[in-house]
Each structure stands twice: as C-alpha cells, then as structure tokens.
Amino acid sequence: xxxxxxxxxxxxxxxxxxxxxxxxxxxxxxxxxxxxxxxxxxxxxxxxxxxxxxxxxxxxxxxxxxxxxxxxxxxxxxxxxxxxxxxxxxxxxxxxxxxxxxxxxxxxxxxxxxxxxxxxxxxxxxxxxxxxxxxxxxxxxxxxxxxxxxxxxxxxxxxxxxxxxxxxxxxxxxxxxxxxxxxxxxxxxxxxxxxxxxxxxxxxxxxxxxxxxxxxxx
Numbered sequence: 001x002x003x004x005x006x007x008x009x010x011x012x013x014x015x016x017x018x019x020x021x022x023x024x025x026x027x028x029x030x031x032x033x034x035x036x037x038x039x040x041x042x043x044x045x046x047x048x049x050x051x052x053x054x055x056x057x058x059x060x061x062x063x064x065x066x067x068x069x070x071x072x073x074x075x076x077x078x079x080x081x082x083x084x085x086x087x088x089x090x091x092x093x094x095x096x097x098x099x100x101x102x103x104x105x106x107x108x109x110x111x112x113x114x115x116x117x118x119x120x121x122x123x124x125x126x127x128x129x130x131x132x133x134x135x136x137x138x139x140x141x142x143x144x145x146x147x148x149x150x151x152x153x154x155x156x157x158x159x160x161x162x163x164x165x166x167x168x169x170x171x172x173x174x175x176x177x178x179x180x181x182x183x184x185x186x187x188x189x190x191x192x193x194x195x196x197x198x199x200x201x202x203x204x205x206x207x208x209x210x211x212x213x214x215x216x217x218x
Contacts (some may be wrong), residue, residue, distance in 0.1 A: 001025055001026045001028075001049065001060070001061060001157060001158060001190055002022070002024035002058070002059070002060050002158065002190075003023050003058070003059045003060075004021065004022050004023075004025065004046075004047060004056065004057070004058045004080050005021050005057045005058075005084065006019050006020070006021060006055065006056040007020040007021075007046060007053050007055070007056035007058070007096055008020075008046060008053065008054045008055040008056055009039075009042055009046060009051070009053055009054050010054055010091075015024075015213055015214045016031070016039045016042045016045060017039045017042060017046075017053075017123060018212070018213040018214050018215055019056075019214065020039075020056070020213075020215055021044055022043075022208055023190055024158070024190060024206075025182065025190075026188065026190055027156045027184060027188040027189070027190055027207045028155075028191075028206060029180060029181070029184055029190075029191045029193070029203065029204045029205050029206075030191065030192050030193070030205065030206045030207070030208065031193050031194075031200060031204040031206070031207045031208070032044065032192065032193070032194045032208050032210060033194075033195060033196065033198070033201050033207060033208070033209050033210070034209055034211055035211070036208035037050055038210040038211055038212065039213045040155070040194040041162055041163075041194055041210075042203075043210065044160055044162055044176070044192065044194045046058070046084060047060075047160060047192060048077065048081055048160045049073050049076065049077045049081070049146055050077075055189055055204060060076075060080065060157070060158070060170065061080055061157045061158075061166070063076065063080075063087040067129075069188055076153065078106055078107050079107060079156070079161060080153055080156050081155070081156050081157070081158060081159075082103075082108070082150075082151030082153075082156040082158070082159040082160070083160055083161075083162075084144070084147050084151050084159060084160070084161040084162070084164045085097070085147065085161075085162050085163075085164075086162055086163035086164065086166035086167055088135070088143040088144060088147045088167075089145075089147070089166065090135040090143055090146060090147060091136050091151075091185070092133075092134060092136060094134065094135070095109075095131065095133060095134055096122065096127065096130050096131055096132070096133055096134075096135075096138065096142075096146045096195055097115070097118055097119065097122065097131045097132065099135070099150055100118040100121060100122060100149045100150045100153055101114050101115060101118045101153065102145060102150065103150060103151075103153050103154050103159070104117065104118070104153045104154060107154055110151065111156075114153065117153060118149065118153055119131070121149040121152050121202055122146070122149050123147055124149075125145045125146075125148065125179070126145075127142060127145050127149070130142055130146070130161060131167070136144045139172075140167050140168050140169070140172060141168055141169075141171075141172030141175060141176070144164060144167075144168060144172070144176060145179070147164075147193055148179065148183075148201055150184075152189075155192050157190060157191040158192060159189060159190065159191050160191075160192050160193075161191060161192070161193040161194065161195075162194045163194060163195060163196065163199050164176060164193065164195070165177075165195065165197070165200060171198075173197065173199075176200075177200055177203055178181075178200070180193075180203075181203060
C-alpha cells in the first residue's frame with residue numbers, strides 16, 4: 001500500500017528527516033509516535049503529498065509519486081488519500097453535510113451520488129441528527145466524526161491522521177479509537193496516524209517511533 005524508502009527533508013540547515021523507511025500494508029492501522037520536533041508531522045505531510053521530500057522514494061497504491069506532475073499529484077491526492085487533522089479544518093460557513101461533500105465535488109463526481117454517499121457516511125458514524133449543523137454547533141468529538149466522514153467520501157486507499165485525538169477529552173478519544181478499529185474491520189480501511197497518545201499506538205498493528213529524524217524501531 002505504502003512504501004517509503006530513505007526519505008529525507010531539511011529546512012535550511014535543519015535536517016528534519018534523515019533517512020526514513022516505512023511500509024504500510026492494506027488494512028493496517030499504523031501509528032507514528034515521537035516527541036515534539038521529531039519529524040512526525042513532516043513525514044505525514046510528505047506521505048500525503050502535501051510537502052515534497054528532498055530525497056528518497058515513495059510508492060502508494062503501486063504509484064511512484066515522483067512520476068506525477070503537480071496536477072496529477074493533486075488528482076491522486078484527492079482520490080487516494082483522506083486527511084484528518086487535530087483541528088478538524090471544517091469550513092465554518094458550511095453544514096456538516098456540505099463539509100463532507102467537498103472532496104467529492106472537487107473530484108468531479110455526480111452531485112447526487114456525492115450527497116447520497118455523504119449521508120450514508122454521516123449516518124454510519126451516528127451523526128445523522130447533525131446533518132445540517134454548522135461546525136460551531138458541533139462538539140469536538142462530533143467535528144472529528146464529520147472530519148472522518150469527509151476523509152472517507154472518495155473511498156481513499158489510506159487515511160492519514162495528524163494527532164486526531166489532540167483536542168478531544170478522554171471519552172471522545174476512546175470513541176475515536178473504537179471508530180478507527182471499526183472502520184478497519186468493516187471497510188478494510190488503512191490508517192496512518194501521527195499521535196502522542198500511547199493508548200492509540202497500542203491498538204495499532206504497527207508502531208514506528210521517530211527520534212531526531214530517524215526511525216528507532218518498526
């Protein structure tokens with residue numbers, strides 16, 4: 001599913017990633033943990049094609065990312081990768097349903113089909129009563145569920161999550177763990193999760209620990 005080899009990234013004289021190798025198989029939940037500044041988020045952004053690496057090779061779903069133009073890369077990202085962020089990044093002027101639909105509309109899919117799929121996902125995540133609520137009217141846990149539905153709308157090969165429990169209380173964090181494992185069980189969904197939370201790492205199939213820009217296990 002994902003094969004990243006010898007990934008490096010520097011910002012000026014600061015070497016953030018110094019030769020990272022990771023492999024993620026279809027249907028795995030993989031956690032990336034480490035202290036602040038270790039390079040976790042940078043690695044996730046590179047895997048998500050949001051940031052360009054300096055050196056190395058990345059293959060996702062049998063596609064070598066170096067072979068893609070910027071336009072092709074944007075298309076690949078939209079159709080193959082779903083993103084969940086700590087601060088949700090829901091657009092405040094749109095309803096929950098509209099937020100979930102946005103990646104589907106960007107992909108040029110049928111409006112009717114996108115809306116139907118969005119409603120199915122929102123219902124599946126027990127959020128049907130919040131369909132027409134805007135983000136300001138949702139709790140932190142509810143926002144995260146809508147963000148996950150948005151990540152799933154194009155049926156991506158992998159979901160990349162950056163500290164998804166960072167703004168959640170203990171109960172919502174527990175529910176998030178249960179939701180991730182449920183989605184893997186029901187859809188064989190692949191997850192790569194950057195987290196400080198050891199409990200989330202414990203429910204993962206594989207955990208990579210990053211220290212000073214290098215994988216020290218995994």
